[in-house]
Amino acid sequence: MTKSIDFYFDFISPYSYLAHKKLDILYKKININYKPILLGGLHKLGGITAPAFNKHKMKNMKNDCELVAVKNKIEFIWNSKFPINSLYLMRGYIAVKDEMKKIFLDSCFDAYWKENLDITDEKNINKILQKVGLNRDEFLENIQNQKIKDELKELTQKAFDKDIFGAPTFIVNNKIFWGQDRLDYAIDEYNS
Amino acid sequence: MTKSIDFYFDFISPYSYLAHKKLDILYKKININYKPILLGGLHKLGGITAPAFNKHKMKNMKNDCELVAVKNKIEFIWNSKFPINSLYLMRGYIAVKDEMKKIFLDSCFDAYWKENLDITDEKNINKILQKVGLNRDEFLENIQNQKIKDELKELTQKAFDKDIFGAPTFIVNNKIFWGQDRLDYAIDEYNS
Numbered sequence: 001m002t003k004s005i006d007f008y009f010d011f012i013s014p015y016s017y018l019a020h021k022k023l024d025i026l027y028k029k030i031n032i033n034y035k036p037i038l039l040g041g042l043h044k045l046g047g048i049t050a051p052a053f054n055k056h057k058m059k060n061m062k063n064d065c066e067l068v069a070v071k072n073k074i075e076f077i078w079n080s081k082f083p084i085n086s087l088y089l090m091r092g093y094i095a096v097k098d099e100m101k102k103i104f105l106d107s108c109f110d111a112y113w114k115e116n117l118d119i120t121d122e123k124n125i126n127k128i129l130q131k132v133g134l135n136r137d138e139f140l141e142n143i144q145n146q147k148i149k150d151e152l153k154e155l156t157q158k159a160f161d162k163d164i165f166g167a168p169t170f171i172v173n174n175k176i177f178w179g180q181d182r183l184d185y186a187i188d189e190y191n192s
Numbered sequence: 193m194t195k196s197i198d199f200y201f202d203f204i205s206p207y208s209y210l211a212h213k214k215l216d217i218l219y220k221k222i223n224i225n226y227k228p229i230l231l232g233g234l235h236k237l238g239g240i241t242a243p244a245f246n247k248h249k250m251k252n253m254k255n256d257c258e259l260v261a262v263k264n265k266i267e268f269i270w271n272s273k274f275p276i277n278s279l280y281l282m283r284g285y286i287a288v289k290d291e292m293k294k295i296f297l298d299s300c301f302d303a304y305w306k307e308n309l310d311i312t313d314e315k316n317i318n319k320i321l322q323k324v325g326l327n328r329d330e331f332l333e334n335i336q337n338q339k340i341k342d343e344l345k346e347l348t349q350k351a352f353d354k355d356i357f358g359a360p361t362f363i364v365n366n367k368i369f370w371g372q373d374r375l376d377y378a379i380d381e382y383n384s
Contacts, residue, residue, distance in 0.1 A: 046248045049241060056238045056357040060370050067377060165248040178252050181373040185259060 004031040005190055006171040008159055010039035012086035014065045014078070016168040017113040019180040020105075021074040027187060034105060036093045038086070039167045041156040046165035052083040068180070077116045084120050086112075087152075088143050089128075094151050095142035096134060104132050196223040197382055198363040200351055202231035204278035206257045206270070209305040211360040211372040212297075213266040219379060226297060228285045230278070231359045233348040238357035244275040260372070269308045276312050278304075279344075280335050281320075286343050287334035288326065296324050 007023070009016040023032060043050050051057035062078050069076035089108045096104045107128045111117040117124040129136050142148055159169070163176055170177040170186035177186040199215070201208040215224060235242050243249035254270050261268035281300045288296045299320045303309045309316040321328050334340055351361070355368060362369040362378035369378040 046246065048246060048249065054238065054240060056355065057240065059355065060357070060368070063368070064370070064374070071377065163248065163251065165252070176252070176255070178256070179373075181371075182256070185263065 003190055004033050004172075005186055006033045006035050008035040008037050008164055008167055008169040008171075010037055010086055010167050011089050011108045011112055011119065012083055013039055013167040014061070014076075014082075014113060015068075015180040017109045018065065018068050018072070018074060018076070019168040019170075019183050020109055022072060022180065022183055025072070025074070030187070030190060034093075034101065035155065035159065036090050036152065037156045037159045037164070037167060038090055038152055040085075041153070042160055042165055042167070045157070045160045048165060050083070075114050077114060079112055079116055079118075081118045081120075084118065086119065088125065089119055091143040091148050091152050092139060094155075095139065095145070095148050096132070100132060100134065104128070104134070107131050195382055196225050196364075197378055198225045198227050200227040200229050200356055200359055200361040200363075202229055202278055202359045203281050203300045203304055203311065204275055205231050205359040206253070206268075206274075206305060207260075207372040208360040209301045210257060210260050210264070210266060210268070211362075211375050212301055214264055214372065214375055217264070217266070222379070222382060226285075226293065227347065227351065228282050228344065229348045229351045229356070229359060230282055230344055232277075233345070234352055234357055234359070237349070237352045240357060242275070267306050269306060271304055271308055271310075273310045273312075276310065278311065280317065281311055283335040283340050283344050284331060286347075287331070287337070287340050288324070292324060292326065296320070296326070299323050 007019070009020065011017075023030060039050070051061045065076065066078060068074075093101060093104060093108070108119065111124060111128055112119045117127070119125065119128070126136060129139055162171070164178075166178055168180055168183075170183065172186050172189040173192075175189055177183070177189070199211070201212065203209075215222060231242070243253050257268065258270060260266075285293065285296060285300070300311065303316060303320050304311045309319070311317065311320070318328060321331055354363070356370075358370055360372055360375075362375060364378050364381040365384075367381055369375070369381070
């Protein structure tokens with residue numbers, strides 16, 4: 001069996017973006033299983049108030065993300081419309097064909113955390129779709145498709161059932177590592 | 193002015209213990225200003241639910257602390273009576289004479305996070321006092337002294353007024369670093 005890291009993410013999560021970029025920059029050869037979840041759904045299941053909804057944690061999180069980005073030489077802009085609802089693009093990730101998933105993922109993360117775009121705005125969603133080369137009508141139909149809606153819910157529930165309550169979370173050899181600060185330990189486990 | 197790191201801590205906080213040990217093991221030459229606060233008080237002021245009071249976060253925190261301890265070769269036992277009230281020993285830290293503070297601090301942290309003792313139990317408090325060489329009656333009187341009680345409250349409020357909402361928190365050159373994961377950045381700032 002090929003070794004891999006399960007990487008649970010949501011485009012809304014700045015630390016998921018930072019972990020994604022670290023994986024792209026530092027760990028190019030790692031096999032990654034991208035696991036889309038809805039962070040808001042996980043928090044609800046876990047009875048957790050997201051840091052975005054506490055002004056003290058929110059202020060710290062902004063400074064902290066900016067610092068982590070500088071330390072790791074990652075291009076990053078704190079999105080001026082944080083938090084928003086990432087539901088459509090997370091559904092979109094599930095809907096797009098396998099061979100398009102990575103470029104779609106890169107484009108969504110970059111749009112929100114590098115280009116400071118409002119990814120709930122149709123105009124910006126269209127930009128992403130053009131970049132990736134996706135048909136707009138087909139995409140909009142897919143993200144309202146009941147099967148896709150249910151799949152994101154199921155993936156979120158399945159993650160929660162594995163003791164996942166936040167993003168990013170990494171699973172390697174059945175061991176759970178929560179937070180971009182634990183990526184290094186996840187990589188150690190991968191290389192062990 | 194001598195450079196220093198302000199280290200906000202509470203004996204109840206496992207990550208404060210881990211940061212304390214890292215400072216002792218890796219950064220012996222750093223000037224540290226120990227800043228006692230009551231973590232429960234900070235959380236209350238900040239409207240924050242501590243991870244200890246969410247079963248999903250609690251489970252993760254135990255595993256995570258054990259992992260951080262192993263990675264950093266720190267002796268650590270998850271206390272079987274976590275969380276408890278650290279109020280008496282935090283007041284005690286304020287009450288003891290300056291020259292005794294470091295050994296008292298070491299003894300309290302070790303009692304709770306290395307020796308798995310219940311530090312609300314009078315028998316165990318007595319052990320700490322004997323180890324440090326403190327008079328029991330004087331200590332018990334001090335921790336009920338209104339001035340000491342008020343001082344811990346004030347220190348906690350002052351920390352909160354500086355945007356501190358958790359422990360450990362480090363302040364270096366007026367920059368705030370929250371969490372034992374940010375100790376390295378705090379050290380970078382100290383050395384800059």
